[in-house]
Amino acid sequence: MDTFILILTTGIGLGALYFLVACGLTLIYGIMGVLNFAHGTFLTVGAFCGVWAATHLFDGTTTLGYFLSLLVGGLGGGLFALLMEQLVIVRLYERHMDQALVTVGVALFVGAILSGWFSNDLRLLPSPPWFTDTFELGKSYLPKDRFVYFGVSISLLILLLALLKFTRIGLIIRAGVENRNMVSALGINVRLAFSTVFFLGGLAAGISGVLIGTYQGGVSPLMGGSYLIYGFIVVVIGGMGSLPGTALSALIIGVLRQFVNYYAPGLGDFVIILILAGVLLFRPQGLLGKVSS
Amino acid sequence: MNLLKLNEVHVSIAGSHILQGVSFEVPRNRVTALLGRNGVGKSTTLKAIMGLYPAQGEILFGDVRLGNLKTHEIVRLGIGYVPEDREIFSSLTVKENLSLAEREKNPDYELVFSLFPELKSRSSQRAGTLSGGQQQMVAIARSLLNKNQLLIIDEPTKGLAPKLVGEVAESLSRVAGNSTMLLVEQNLSLVKRVAENIVVMDQGKIVFSGDPSNLNDESFVTQYLGVSGGGH
Numbered sequence: 187m188d189t190f191i192l193i194l195t196t197g198i199g200l201g202a203l204y205f206l207v208a209c210g211l212t213l214i215y216g217i218m219g220v221l222n223f224a225h226g227t228f229l230t231v232g233a234f235c236g237v238w239a240a241t242h243l244f245d246g247t248t249t250l251g252y253f254l255s256l257l258v259g260g261l262g263g264g265l266f267a268l269l270m271e272q273l274v275i276v277r278l279y280e281r282h283m284d285q286a287l288v289t290v291g292v293a294l295f296v297g298a299i300l301s302g303w304f305s306n307d308l309r310l311l312p313s314p315p316w317f318t319d320t321f322e323l324g325k326s327y328l329p330k331d332r333f334v335y336f337g338v339s340i341s342l343l344i345l346l347l348a349l350l351k352f353t354r355i356g357l358i359i360r361a362g363v364e365n366r367n368m369v370s371a372l373g374i375n376v377r378l379a380f381s382t383v384f385f386l387g388g389l390a391a392g393i394s395g396v397l398i399g400t401y402q403g404g405v406s407p408l409m410g411g412s413y414l415i416y417g418f419i420v421v422v423i424g425g426m427g428s429l430p431g432t433a434l435s436a437l438i439i440g441v442l443r444q445f446v447n448y449y450a451p452g453l454g455d456f457v458i459i460l461i462l463a464g465v466l467l468f469r470p471q472g473l474l475g476k477v478s479s
Numbered sequence: 480m481n482l483l484k485l486n487e488v489h490v491s492i493a494g495s496h497i498l499q500g501v502s503f504e505v506p507r508n509r510v511t512a513l514l515g516r517n518g519v520g521k522s523t524t525l526k527a528i529m530g531l532y533p534a535q536g537e538i539l540f541g542d543v544r545l546g547n548l549k550t551h552e553i554v555r556l557g558i559g560y561v562p563e564d565r566e567i568f569s570s571l572t573v574k575e576n577l578s579l580a581e582r583e584k585n586p587d588y589e590l591v592f593s594l595f596p597e598l599k600s601r602s603s604q605r606a607g608t609l610s611g612g613q614q615q616m617v618a619i620a621r622s623l624l625n626k627n628q629l630l631i632i633d634e635p636t637k638g639l640a641p642k643l644v645g646e647v648a649e650s651l652s653r654v655a656g657n658s659t660m661l662l663v664e665q666n667l668s669l670v671k672r673v674a675e676n677i678v679v680m681d682q683g684k685i686v687f688s689g690d691p692s693n694l695n696d697e698s699f700v701t702q703y704l705g706v707s708g709g710g711h
Contacts, residue, residue, distance in 0.1 A: 354578075361568045361579055367531055368566045372580045372621065373554035476570070 188326040193444045199332030201440025202339035203401060206394030207413050208420035208432045209346065210267075210387020216363040216427025219282060224270060224289040225391055225417065226410030227296045228263040232392020233405035234300065235262025237311050246312030255312075256338070256396045263392020264385045271384040276377070293411070300407035308404030317400065335397050342390055343433050350429070355382050363427045419458060423465050425475020434473055482507045482629055482659050483528070488536035490520075490527050497523045498534070499683040505629070505676075510660040512670045512691065515680035516705050521663045522563050524680070525633050528661075529553055529560050540629070555582065559622030563633040563663075565614045569607025573598055573617055576606050580621035591620040594650045612643030619647070623654065630660045636669060648672060667694055667704070679703045 207229060214222045236259030240246025244254045270292060278284045317334065320327035350356035358379045362369045369376045398413060399405035416439070424435030439458055447454035465472060483505035490498040498520050505511045513521050527534035530550040538545040545553050554560065568576050577591070577598070592599045595616040601609065606617055615635055622630055635651060636644040648669045654660070655673045664670050670677070671694055679687035686703060693699045 357571070357575055357579055361571060361575075364568050364570060365566055367550070368562065368568070369579070370550035371529055371531065371554060371560050371562065371566075373551050373582050373625075374579070375549075375551045 188324060189448075191323060191326040192328060193448050194441060195326075195328045195332050197441030197444035198437065199329075199335040199401075199440070200444060201437040202332075202335040203394055203398055203413075204416050204420050204440050205339045205433050205436035206342065206390050206397065207417040208424070208436055209342070209429060210383075210390045211417050212421045212424065212427055212429065212432045213359070213363075213383045214387050215421065221286055221418070222289050222387075223286060223414070224292040224296070225387065226412075226414030227293045228267045228388040228391035228410070229395040229398070229413060230300060230405070230407055230410035231266045231296070231395070232259040232263030232388070233311070233395030233399045233409060234304070234309075235259045235392065236396030236399060237309055237405050240312045247314055249314045249316075252312070252314050256393055259396035260389045260393040263395060264389035267388020267391070268381060268385045271381055275380075275384070279377070279380075297407050297411065304407060306406050306408055308402070308406050310404050311396065311399040313400045331400060335401065338393065338397060339433075342393065343429065346386065346390075346429060349386075355379060359383060419462050421472075423462060423472055425472025427476075428472065428474045431472055431474030480507050481505060482541060483661065484537075484539040485524070485528070486537040486539070488524070488527055488534050488538060490523055490532050490534045492523070492532065497683055498527060500536070501680070501683070501685055503678045503685050503688055505659065505661050507659050508657065509675040510655045510658070510662060510673045511676040511678060512674035513661060513663045513678050513680065514670065514704060517665075519680045520683045521680055522633055525560070525562075525631050525661070525663060528631060529558070557626070557628035559625065559627035559630045561618045561622050561630070561632040561635060563637065565611075565618040567606045567609075567614050567617045567621075569605065571606055572603055573606055573609070574602040576617050577602075577620060577624060580624050582625045586624040587626070588624070591623050594623070594653060595620055610643075612639050612646065615639060615643070615647055616650070619650065619654075628659060630654070630658055632660060633663045634665060635662075636664065636666045644669070667700070670694065 210228065211222060211225050236255045239258035240251065240255035243258065244251035246252050246255050274288055274292065275285060278288060317331040319330050321330050321333070350360055358369060358374055358376070359382065362376050362379050366376050395405065395409070398409060402409070420432055420435045420439055423439065424431030443454040443458055446457045481504040486502050488498055488501040489496070501520070501524055513524065515521050523532060526532045528538055528545065530545065530548060530553045534546070540556055540558065543556060568579070571579070597613060598616055598620060601613065606614060609617065619632070619635060635647050639647060644666060651669070652673050662674065671691060674691045677689065677691045677694065678685055681703065
């Protein structure tokens, strides 16, 4: 039972990280109909901004310093995403294949620059000492950092859902996910919504970059690419464009991966691929996605 | 005085030359009906005006050339558009569908709810769960919230039960009284009721432009529209 709770907690923490990576992907795909292969780069850029902030701007080993660095990482990812959207994507609207190719190019280009600059070795991300402490629940000792990941993810999910539900830009984004041409036909500049979604997606990815850096003990230029794959899987299983679907899918994948890896070491990713194949075969719109008309 | 003028408009989609030099005018404060058999390019013409399809040729709204404008800029000139198949946002509530269409500080909800009182009582209902007629009301209502100079309405009675056709027709008649409207409609009894000018298309071209009284001529209707003159 103690092991069960420990694995469950770790899985939820991992699922929270997957959600942060995937929520921007799902919004960007949902409203623009394009798979953004540079999304992992937003994560990496955010992570490096977080490291810089935690070592040069604030003291990352203090709780306040860490969370301020987390915010800087998020803003770094968001601003980089916005910059890419304004400089590159904006010229390629409705050219979906070109968008995919260009985003792959941006990912490779920025990855190469970061690798050349910082090397591919892990760079330590300072974090408060209490992150490595454990929290005692019965006879289980649960790592405290997992609660941070979960708390940040839940907070961001609530904020994003509130933004989508209660603000005009959120209304435009929800309508744009359904039918962006009709949004334009109501006199709304849907590109502003695109830019907002890019920024929010980059913000979430940047935050996830800092948290993943903490989770794996440091940041590297390669981290974005590996987590992007999980992000895509989460988005497809959850349903393109659905934030609640993405949250549910991330939770399932995070928890399942941990359990399978514990009881059948090395098979966690295999089981996830099986689930992905099953969803694509039997429910291609994803768990909470809508059937496209 | 014309509000809208199309001059030699061509549209090609996926290699098919759909509009082959469409030219006609929409006079101010009158209802112009764009008629023709299925597939002759009526909806494509409306979408070309709205900037939803790239078009060659000249489209003038007043003195403004629409050719280089984006769809949202065209709408903001004062054009309300009700698309074929309604295209309401099914996951949004009725209220959200309407508020999304607001462009002015004081949207005319009084007019909308006087025409469609049902929408007020259903404002919290998801638009996707409405009946076809109610969805059409939402689609038309969105175009009436703002003070548009021109209403472009594409087949508002398509797929509706006869009783609902009557309700929608009644609403359109009330709106048509003091508006400039370009209406695509297959229901000839509705066209006869509201239209003051008709334009007939065939195979991507305009083949007739003139008085709606021609619709009372059986041979005219059979020749140009391929249906009997009684109605739908």
